[in-house]
Amino acid sequence: MAKKSAARYLCAECGYMSLTLVGRCPGCGAWGTLSPEAPAVMSGAAGWYAKAEPIASLDIVPEERISSGIAELDRVLGGGWIKGGAVLLGGEPGVGKSTLLLQACAFIAQSGRRVLYISGEESAGQLALRARRLGISEKNVDLLCNSDLLPMLEAASGYDFLVVDSVQAFRIDGESGWAGSPSQVRNVASHAAMTAKALSIPMVMVGHITKQGAIAGPKILEHMVDVVLLFSGERNSSHRLLRAEKNRYGATDELGIFEMSEKGLVPVIDPSRMYWGTGGSSDTPGVAAGVSLEGSRPLIAEIQALSCATPFPYPKRTARGIEVNRLQLLLAVLERRCGIFSRNSDVYVNVAGGLSLQDPAADLSICAALASSFRDLPIPIGVCFIGEVGLAGEIRPTTKSNLRLREAARLGFKAAVTSARDPAERPEGQSGFEIIKVGSVSAMLERFLK
Numbered sequence: 001m002a003k004k005s006a007a008r009y010l011c012a013e014c015g016y017m018s019l020t021l022v023g024r025c026p027g028c029g030a031w032g033t034l035s036p037e038a039p040a041v042m043s044g045a046a047g048w049y050a051k052a053e054p055i056a057s058l059d060i061v062p063e064e065r066i067s068s069g070i071a072e073l074d075r076v077l078g079g080g081w082i083k084g085g086a087v088l089l090g091g092e093p094g095v096g097k098s099t100l101l102l103q104a105c106a107f108i109a110q111s112g113r114r115v116l117y118i119s120g121e122e123s124a125g126q127l128a129l130r131a132r133r134l135g136i137s138e139k140n141v142d143l144l145c146n147s148d149l150l151p152m153l154e155a156a157s158g159y160d161f162l163v164v165d166s167v168q169a170f171r172i173d174g175e176s177g178w179a180g181s182p183s184q185v186r187n188v189a190s191h192a193a194m195t196a197k198a199l200s201i202p203m204v205m206v207g208h209i210t211k212q213g214a215i216a217g218p219k220i221l222e223h224m225v226d227v228v229l230l231f232s233g234e235r236n237s238s239h240r241l242l243r244a245e246k247n248r249y250g251a252t253d254e255l256g257i258f259e260m261s262e263k264g265l266v267p268v269i270d271p272s273r274m275y276w277g278t279g280g281s282s283d284t285p286g287v288a289a290g291v292s293l294e295g296s297r298p299l300i301a302e303i304q305a306l307s308c309a310t311p312f313p314y315p316k317r318t319a320r321g322i323e324v325n326r327l328q329l330l331l332a333v334l335e336r337r338c339g340i341f342s343r344n345s346d347v348y349v350n351v352a353g354g355l356s357l358q359d360p361a362a363d364l365s366i367c368a369a370l371a372s373s374f375r376d377l378p379i380p381i382g383v384c385f386i387g388e389v390g391l392a393g394e395i396r397p398t399t400k401s402n403l404r405l406r407e408a409a410r411l412g413f414k415a416a417v418t419s420a421r422d423p424a425e426r427p428e429g430q431s432g433f434e435i436i437k438v439g440s441v442s443a444m445l446e447r448f449l450k
């Protein structure tokens with residue numbers, strides 16, 4: 001008797017496959033997302049495959065990148081747009097995704113390339129209004145504003161750059177679900193990415209994010225594209241940060257910094273100066289400067305700490321810009337290795353300017369800010385701190401410390417405290433700059449906060 005082929009049920013959210021139809025996906029926990037999918041049909045006798053000839057080997061010359069014309073964006077992309085590459089740009093509503101892309105379109109159009117901007121969110125009039133505000137008037141940027149995606153993608157042939165704004169705003173006619181539903185998002189993204197590959201042009205699509213900060217829609221969306229960029233910024237600040245979550249063609253630790261101005265997004269050329277001002281001018285207890293490496297770029301960060309006595313048995317630990325677990329670890333090191341007791345105090349830490357620090361080299365500056373607040377003594381003016389702190393209270397050397405020291409000297413710092421094991425030497429031409437090598441956090445406190 002011929003064996004009956006089993007039906008499979010696939011989750012539209014996460015791609016989980018089940019042999020029975022269930023209401024709740026065991027993979028991601030979403031309700032009502034499983035739907036039957038026809039079993040794959042094997043062609044040829046006994047499912048044997050037709051022979052394919054290799055069409056290229058690894059020694060082919062890769063395509064050149066197309067510069068976006070915006071240095072901060074190029075850096076995060078890893079050198080510019082890639083032909084046939086699909087990029088997903090996510091961010092909160094109003095953060096400036098459409099503005100950034102319109103500016104990028106204008107730069108590409110200026111080099112004589114033709115650009116197609118497909119919008120499902122705004123009308124051509126609204127886009128033109130924004131372009132006027134940005135001072136852009138490009139004949140080479142064509143607009144298509146509708147919600148049915150396929151006819152617009154068909155119109156993309158002959159263009160050199162494609163923008164799809166946004167993946168949640170379009171529908172594929174004939175497919176079930178409303179615009180923004182998991183299955184529509186998956187189909188829209190896959191058609192857009194296929195168009196980019198077929199035409200061999202760069203394509204960027206905008207993606208909304210959820211309240212938790214992840215890209216909205218099925219997880220598979222992020223697998224379908226080559227690059228995932230996240231654009232973020234504090235609501236009350238004009239600074240905008242661009243990071244790559246995933247990049248098949250470059251590093252993911254580069255950071256692009258912009259300022260939203262009256263005339264659109266302006267790249268910040270000297271971010272250290274923006275985050276630290278004129279360099280070491282604060283004589284308030286609880287403020288310390290650290291040098292964090294964001295990709296290939298060192299950045300002076302201002303760490304602020306505040307400790308405040310509390311009568312409650314469970315004191316608060318609140319951190320913005322660093323992880324709370326890291327704050328707790330450093331407080332434990334300060335207590336056990338340096339005798340700074342925090343058990344009766346609420347502790348708050350903030351990294352100024354909305355920066356978020358992952359670099360372990362910021363540990364020492366966080367410890368310095370915390371100890372300065374607990375002892376109510378300011379850190380000497382013009383001193384910054386570079387080093388990872390271990391559980392034994394030792395200061396460990398960091399990567400690329402020469403780069404960090406040069407940045408500190410350039411910004412006018414007089415001295416940097418680093419690990420005793422750090423081989424770094426004084427940056428050239430900075431004879432007034434001192435490198436103070438210290439073995440442990442307690443030795444650092446002994447010297448600066450006594």
Ligand code: TYD
Nearest residue numbers: 093094095096097098099260261262263264
């Ligand atoms: P927008 O690009 O529409 O955001 P998104 O596409 O991410 O939703 O940006 C809109 C915000 O940016 C809006 O709050 C106004 C502000 N903005 C400026 O401050 N300056 C400008 O030149 C432009 C075009 C927008």
Ligand code: MG
Nearest residue numbers: 097098121165
């Ligand atoms: Mg928009």
